[in-house]
Amino acid sequence: MAICCRISKLCTLAALILGIAFWVKFTYFTAPPPLPDLSDAWWGKGIRAFTEDASVNRFDVRFSQKVIDDLYARLAKTKYIEPLEDVNFKYGFHPDVLRNVINYWTEKYDMNETQSELNRYSHFLTKIEGLDIHFIHVKPKETYKNVRPLLLIHGWPGSFYEFYKAIPLLTDPLAHGGKADDPVFEVICPSIPGFGFSEAPHKKGFTAAHAGQVFDKLMKRLGHEKYFLQGGDWGSVITTTMAIYHPEKVEGLHINFMTGVIGGIGWNLRVAVGSVFPDLAFNKIDHWKIYPVIDKLKFLLEETGYMHEQATKPDTLGVGLNDSPAGLAAWILEKFRGIVEWTPEHYNGEVDTSQSGYSIDELLTNVMIYWTTETMGTAIRFYKENTIFSEQPMRSHPVTVPSAYAVFPKEFMVLPEALVRQRHHNLVQYTDMPQGGHFAAMEEPRLLAEDLRSFIKAIEAQSKKKEEL
16 A cells, blocks of 8 residues: 555656646747738728728717617517526526516617717727728827827627726726826727627638737827727737737736636646645635636536537527527626626516626617627627637737736636736736626726726836836
8 A cells, every 4th residue: 555655656746747847848948839920911891902991980879760669579579488496597597587687678778878878988980901990089188198098908798888987087087086196098999890880800710819900000090109908808818919919019918807728738737736735836815716626617617608609600699699689688698697696586577786886777788789780690700710729829929018917806717826927927917806707897997997007007117117227
């Protein structure tokens, strides 16, 4: 028995040494593959145009009466399914709660008020790489000096609307309890191509890196050679690619979500060691972010089935989501379930989101953006184009620009600082937030804005110190 125990320990030690050797080799002695050349892309219909209209045109969001009448007619014909007893949301969005949502949508949701709310900020369209790119553009008052350009990028199933509550905090801090020395931003908030009011690519292969190229061109068109970035969900992926491709332009990268496949062998080795000796791999306060690994993996398997479908057969799913507003609402709102804490008992026949950071009207406005533009089918194609294999060359490249990672505790996947530093070599700020989840800009706009301002102050303090030296 003692011999077997010794052999087992020796095998474990040998595997650990071998793993460390491989990690050192691939981390320090293996150059990352070259970045794909994305400079000559064209996503419009047909062959590439010789010239591209570079004008920037303003427009207002309007829901036609025809679209509204059609929506109400479809909602009135919704075929609900009978729910199982005592399942809550284990089988998906609960049919009884969906019925309450649809009733609110048809009886209380104000379409005119929604249009006014969406037009609170100025909307623009401009043609880039063959596509009409939508963005909102908000400039601070002229009394503010030293304004920094900031690109905010949303994810799925969110939209540019995610940032509406955060924008005033960023563009006019003094009017919202801010300090005189708080950084002030000129905000540009686009829609990812294929989402909302941005035209969808007409050719396959449009990845997060390509979206980053489009948005870099957008910033240049608006007169910004250097800029700051912020994103969550797909927005974090897109902004990260921009930081990798254009480190000379990106003055700072702030993200509130980060994918797990970033560290390769080193990542897996650290997690494996931490399973046996957690204090050796991570700080004690970070254990909950990784362990127990089995429970974390189980949760991801239960909650990411949508991802597999969207990454394999998006057009099949898109047919139903583009045809049924009730189905679209269920598909989108189910992703907000973890924050809103939907339960049939909670509502008692009413739609109550008082426990969340946003209202049912805000949630339905996000649904309306997808429904009226008929873009859910094209938006979910983004998963197909961004499989783990298509982005593999990007994953081995480090992020060298000043970076910040805001950890919201209800995010479905959060990473310890030690793992974040494996990718972000110039991590200036890592913040454990007191509350909030995946849709941080909607849920906790003030926390997000304050963290972003703190990050900019830290960057500028570093820069000033270097200049003094």
